[in-house]
Amino acid sequence: MKDPTSPILVVRGLTKEFKGFAAVSDVNLTVRRGSIHALIGPNGAGKTTCFNLLTKFLEPTSGSIVYNGHDITRESPAHIARRGIIRSFQISAVFPHLTVLENVRIALQRKLGTAMHFWKSVDTLSPLDPRAMALLDEVGLADFAHEQTVNLPYGRKRALEIATTLAMEPELMLLDEPTQGMGHEDVDRVTQLIKKVSAGRTILMVEHNMNVVSSIADTITVLQRGSILAEGPYAEVSANPLVIEAYMGSAEVELQGAH
Known part of the structure; x- marks a missing residue:
């Protein structure tokens, strides 16, 4: 304890x-x-x-x-x-040509230890979607879930990076x-997002x-x-x-x- x-x-x-x-x-x-x-x-x-x-x-x-x-x-x-201990990098570390949802899903896969299973069909990853959407909601990106990441403004890319960091369940x-x-x-x-996700x-x-x-x-x-x-x-x-x-x-x- x-x-x-x-x-x-x-x-x-x-x-x-x-x-x-x-x-x-x-x-x-x-x-x-x-x-x-x-x-x-x-x-x-x-x-x-x-x-x-x-x-x-x-x-x-x-x-x-x-x-x-x-x-x-x-x-x-x-x-x-x-x-x-999970680190978010100085340069925005997201996959630009995947959707916002797919970026978070990959981070969740890493947490599950299946990070290299990119060849799996999308259907087998769909159980991760509710958690991925909850994380996107937490950082204010739920409305952008199906947007290609490259199209996001810079500040929202950083918000996405925080979501992918949260997917790793950092303490x-x-x-x-x-x-x-x-x-x-x-x-x-x-700044407000960092304050919000600092809870717990x-x-x-x-x-x-x-x-x-x-x-x-x-x-x-x-x-x-x-x-x-x-x-x-x-x-x-x-x-x-x-x-x-x-x-x-x-x-x-x-x-x-x-x-």
Whole structure:
């Protein structure tokens, strides 16, 4: 039985060196169960490298990663996904020439362990349709179920990607720049969607948009040059002189101007 008060993820001393250069250096991170936790920082701060270490696309040079009380530091990406850590990628990862419904159905097949059964007739996959439609409804795409994905606006493609991530039944969702490249309207829609799907789940997100972070993140960790510069709620972090100095210029204005 999981202790609801225990952290879902505890990272200690996480370090990744590339030929002597420390892209991530001695990072300690505790993610509370049921929270939305944001990783922010200037370009080159090590945010995506950190994500790659947590999902084991990169092996850490040193340090430990403990998830739900289990040390997963040396586990494979597939093992980690089976434990319920599912990552949504920075570049929209959907099949453009399949319908919206078919994309979610493929994600459900992956969860069932039948991902390679593409040669099966469509009829044998129809039992997945009710669950697929429920997921599309959750992300506001039910009306687009039979639309070819390539025709979706960019923001709705990202919503579809969240639906395919949800199909994997994540306990911890890792979202990598979920609003990157979006116009204001799409940013608002996807921000509200993240807030909605966070119910009963934990979300760790890399995000550059301070308005998004300030409106939905419970805890913010600021990285700079691979190390943690500051951590806490938005009001505290955004007022930190070291954080303001790290962002400088336009980003400083953005930090102070977010609501």
